[in-house]
Amino acid sequence: xxxxxxxxxxxxxxxxxxxxxxxxxxxxxxxxxxxxxxxxxxxxxxxxxxxxxxxxxxxxxxxxxxxxxxxxxxxxxxxxxxxxxxxxxxxxxxxxxxxxxxxxxxxxxxxxxxxxxxxxxxxxxxxxxxxxxxxxxxxxxxxxxxxxxxxxxxxxxxxxxxxxxxxxxxxxxxxxxxxxxxxxxxxxxxxxxxxxxxxxxxxxxxxxx
Amino acid sequence: xxxxxxxxxxxxxxxxxxxxxxxxxxxxxxxxxxxxxxxxxxxxxxxxxxxxxxxxxxxxxxxxxxxxxxxxxxxxxxxxxxxxxxxxxxxxxxxxxxxxxxxxxxxxxx
Numbered sequence: 001x002x003x004x005x006x007x008x009x010x011x012x013x014x015x016x017x018x019x020x021x022x023x024x025x026x027x028x029x030x031x032x033x034x035x036x037x038x039x040x041x042x043x044x045x046x047x048x049x050x051x052x053x054x055x056x057x058x059x060x061x062x063x064x065x066x067x068x069x070x071x072x073x074x075x076x077x078x079x080x081x082x083x084x085x086x087x088x089x090x091x092x093x094x095x096x097x098x099x100x101x102x103x104x105x106x107x108x109x110x111x112x113x114x115x116x117x118x119x120x121x122x123x124x125x126x127x128x129x130x131x132x133x134x135x136x137x138x139x140x141x142x143x144x145x146x147x148x149x150x151x152x153x154x155x156x157x158x159x160x161x162x163x164x165x166x167x168x169x170x171x172x173x174x175x176x177x178x179x180x181x182x183x184x185x186x187x188x189x190x191x192x193x194x195x196x197x198x199x200x201x202x203x204x205x206x207x208x209x
Numbered sequence: 210x211x212x213x214x215x216x217x218x219x220x221x222x223x224x225x226x227x228x229x230x231x232x233x234x235x236x237x238x239x240x241x242x243x244x245x246x247x248x249x250x251x252x253x254x255x256x257x258x259x260x261x262x263x264x265x266x267x268x269x270x271x272x273x274x275x276x277x278x279x280x281x282x283x284x285x286x287x288x289x290x291x292x293x294x295x296x297x298x299x300x301x302x303x304x305x306x307x308x309x310x311x312x313x314x315x316x317x318x319x
Contacts, residue, residue, distance in 0.1 A: 023287075037298075048310040048314060049311075067242065074239060077277050192273070199249075200249040201259060203252060
């Protein structure tokens with residue numbers, strides 16, 4: 001009887017051996033990943049259904065810039081996971097330092113992304129409903145997808161700032177750092193699909209090809 | 210015992226990897242990204258390019274979820290709760306929409 005009560009399937013107090021905050025964040029991540037999946041599939045749908053879909057991104061500077069953004073986001077995930085590891089060891093200074101580096105990387109990502117948007121809108125004349133190259137749906141899907149992701153990064157940076165402050169003051173524990181880390185890694189994960197689907201699949205073809 | 214001490218005790222029970230492991234995963238992710246950019250430079254045909262890029266993205270996602278998000282170190286029950294249902298929903302979206310997008314393309318006047 002005791003064995004049955006302790007079984008992970010018995011519906012005990014913690015069947016997954018994680019706290020409720022972490023389970024809640026995981027469930028949010030699953031729901032948010034379906035939102036991004038729907039957007040990416042909608043993007044693929046309109047792209048496939050429109051033969052005049054533009055391929056406006058040159059290797060230099062658009063792909064180089066988005067590659068740099070990818071490297072920055074991956075590096076922020078490394079600093080985040082090191083921050084989580086430090087928080088588990090009770091190393092407050094290192095945790096806060098790693099969280100600050102993660103925030104700096106996130107803000108750098110947003111800044112580079114914002115300059116890219118600025119160039120597309122002001123110099124190339126791209127809007128959510130028109131562009132000079134082809135199907136007008138390009139702008140709507142591009143700004144929709146990358147805009148929602150940029151919003152997630154911005155919210156994530158603010159979230160990490162609150163957690164870093166709270167952990168430094170002793171108000172939050174290692175669980176809070178880990179849960180904020182899950183959110184940050186998810187934002188990184190989403191970019192791993194947006195970068196190839198939106199940028200690399202839209203590299204300008206060489207003339208004649 | 211304070212809440213922080215309890216949390217630390219629980220955290221210690223999980224195997225969470227080392228700095229070396231995380232740096233290794235990060236290096237793999239950077240390497241796969243460099244390979245993706247190289248493929249874009251080659252400008253392969255769209256279908257081949259899309260297939261390879263989605264494959265690499267799935268590998269990168271698996272690395273991030275397994276090591277950075279620690280799912281590899283959690284109970285199997287948590288994985289079974291989260292991942293299969295999500296994959297099923299994404300597959301349903303793909304099955305519903307992709308054939309229709311090709312149909313719309315073929316309905317266009319040539």
